Amino acid sequence: MTFIQGLIARLKTPEGLFVALGLFFGLILLFLIPPLQTPDENVHFLRAYQVAQGQLVSSNDDNKSGGYLPRSIQKTFDEVDGAQSISFHPELKYDLHRTKSAMSIPLDQSDQRYYNITAAAAYSPIGYIPQSLAITLGRILNLPPIYHIYIARLAVLLTWIAIFTFAIRCMPYKKWALVGVALLPMMVAQSVSIGVDAVSISTGVLFLSLILRSMTHALRGRTLIAIIVSASVMVLSKQIAVIFLPLIFLVAGTQFKTKVSATQAKILVTLIPFILLV
Numbered sequence: 001m002t003f004i005q006g007l008i009a010r011l012k013t014p015e016g017l018f019v020a021l022g023l024f025f026g027l028i029l030l031f032l033i034p035p036l037q038t039p040d041e042n043v044h045f046l047r048a049y050q051v052a053q054g055q056l057v058s059s060n061d062d063n064k065s066g067g068y069l070p071r072s073i074q075k076t077f078d079e080v081d082g083a084q085s086i087s088f089h090p091e092l093k094y095d096l097h098r099t100k101s102a103m104s105i106p107l108d109q110s111d112q113r114y115y116n117i118t119a120a121a122a123y124s125p126i127g128y129i130p131q132s133l134a135i136t137l138g139r140i141l142n143l144p145p146i147y148h149i150y151i152a153r154l155a156v157l158l159t160w161i162a163i164f165t166f167a168i169r170c171m172p173y174k175k176w177a178l179v180g181v182a183l184l185p186m187m188v189a190q191s192v193s194i195g196v197d198a199v200s201i202s203t204g205v206l207f208l209s210l211i212l213r214s215m216t217h218a219l220r221g222r223t224l225i226a227i228i229v230s231a232s233v234m235v236l237s238k239q240i241a242v243i244f245l246p247l248i249f250l251v252a253g254t255q256f257k258t259k260v261s262a263t264q265a266k267i268l269v270t271l272i273p274f275i276l277l278v
Contacts, residue, residue: 014168014175014176014178014179015165015168015169015175015179017179018161018164018165018168018179018182018183019161019165021183022157022160022161022164022182022183022188022191023157023161025183025188026157026160026161026188026191026192027157029188029189029191029192030150030153030154030157030192031150033189033192034080034081034086034094034098034099035080035081035099035102035146035149035150036077036080036081036087036149037081037086037087037094038189038190038192038193038194038195039193039195039197040119040120040195041149041193041194041195042077042081043117043119043120044120044128044131044193044194044195044196045073045131045148045149045152045194046066046069046073046115046117046120047117047120047121047123047128048128048131048132048135048152048194049069049073049132049135049148050066050067050069050117051125051128051129051131051132052131052132052133052135052136052139053067053069053139055067056125058117058118058121061114064116064118065116065117065118065121065122066114066115066116066117066118066121067114067115067117068112068113068114068115069112069113069115070107070108070109070111070112070145071108071111071112071113072105072106072107072108072111072144072145073115073145074113074115075105075145076102076105076144076145076146076149079098079101079102079105080098080099080102080146081098099146102144102145102146103144103146103147104144105144105145105146106142106144107138107139107142107143107144107145109139109142122239123196123237124236124237126199126232126233126236126237127196127199127200127233127236127237127238128196129199130152130155130156130158130159130199131152131155131156131194133155134148134151134152134154134155135148135151135152137151138151138152149194152194153192153193153194156191156192156193156194156198156199157191157192157198159198159199159202160190160191160198160199160201160202161191163199163202163203163205163206164182164202164205164206166206167202167205167206167208167209168182168209170206170209170210170213171209171212171213172209172212172213172215172216172217173212173216178205178209182205187201196237196238197238199233199237200233200234200237200238200241203230203231203233203234203237204230204234204238204241204244206226206230207227207230207231207234207244207247208244208247210223210226210227210230211227211247211248211250211251214227214251214255215250215251215252215255217255218255218256219251219255219256219265224265224268224269227248227269228268228269228272228273231244231245231248231269231272231273232272232273232276234273235273235274235276235277236273236276236277239277242273242274242277245269245270245273245274246270248265248266248269248270249266251266
């Protein structure tokens with residue numbers, strides 16, 4: 001089989017087609033959506049940058065939560081979404097010269113100021129791991145803040161594709177339906193947002209896929225560990241997702257080795273993520 005034949009065969013599978021289309025449309029939206037124009041992207045970027053600096057918990061100051069970050073970030077924000085903000089103004093259009101101008105703003109990590117990150121301070125650092133790793137790379141290379149925004153978006157996109165691909169592979173049936181849901185425009189748009197939604201949604205779908213798989217296959221140790229990890233990341237990324245933990249009780253006791261192990265596993269799946277959340 002030639003490389004082209006192998007590639008075509010891979011694209012005929014649900015996960016293969018999803019990776020190709022998810023990456024294609026994701027990259028388009030990554031550059032098509034102007035900086036800071038995904039939901040609350042500015043404050044999520046600040047929180048991700050804070051995590052990248054090793055500040056896992058925001059400090060409290062005068063009834064506000066936040067931390068000290070480079071002053072050049074605010075200069076970048078002012079440049080791309082400043083005096084004439086296009087947020088909630090569909091009649092306005094974004095000027096690409098704003099992005100080009102922001103590229104000339106240096107990082108200068110030594111000059112810092114306090115940022116109010118109250119809107120995102122309550123989120124766990126877990127939901128910002130891809131973004132913070134990308135920002136760490138940007139800090140090492142001393143790239144201007146505008147580049148940090150785009151590489152953070154790219155990191156979220158790649159993470160979303162990787163987790164969703166695993167979820168599609170684990171899905172016992174209706175794989176193509178899951179591909180269709182994953183490629184909805186709103187879903188793809190969320191995948192390039194620096195917020196925590198992409199991580200929370202993808203791990204939530206993986207959690208659901210593993211639950212459905214466990215209803216038709218014997219539940220073994222590796223699957224149980226995957227369920228606990230996906231449930232924990234889902235809950236820590238978005239606290240409200242804790243309401244989905246009881247889905248584990250849909251798995252019949254006959255899928256486990258014994259009734260005792262079934263009870264223990266179900267308690268672990270619901271208790272561990274909840275304790276981590278608390």
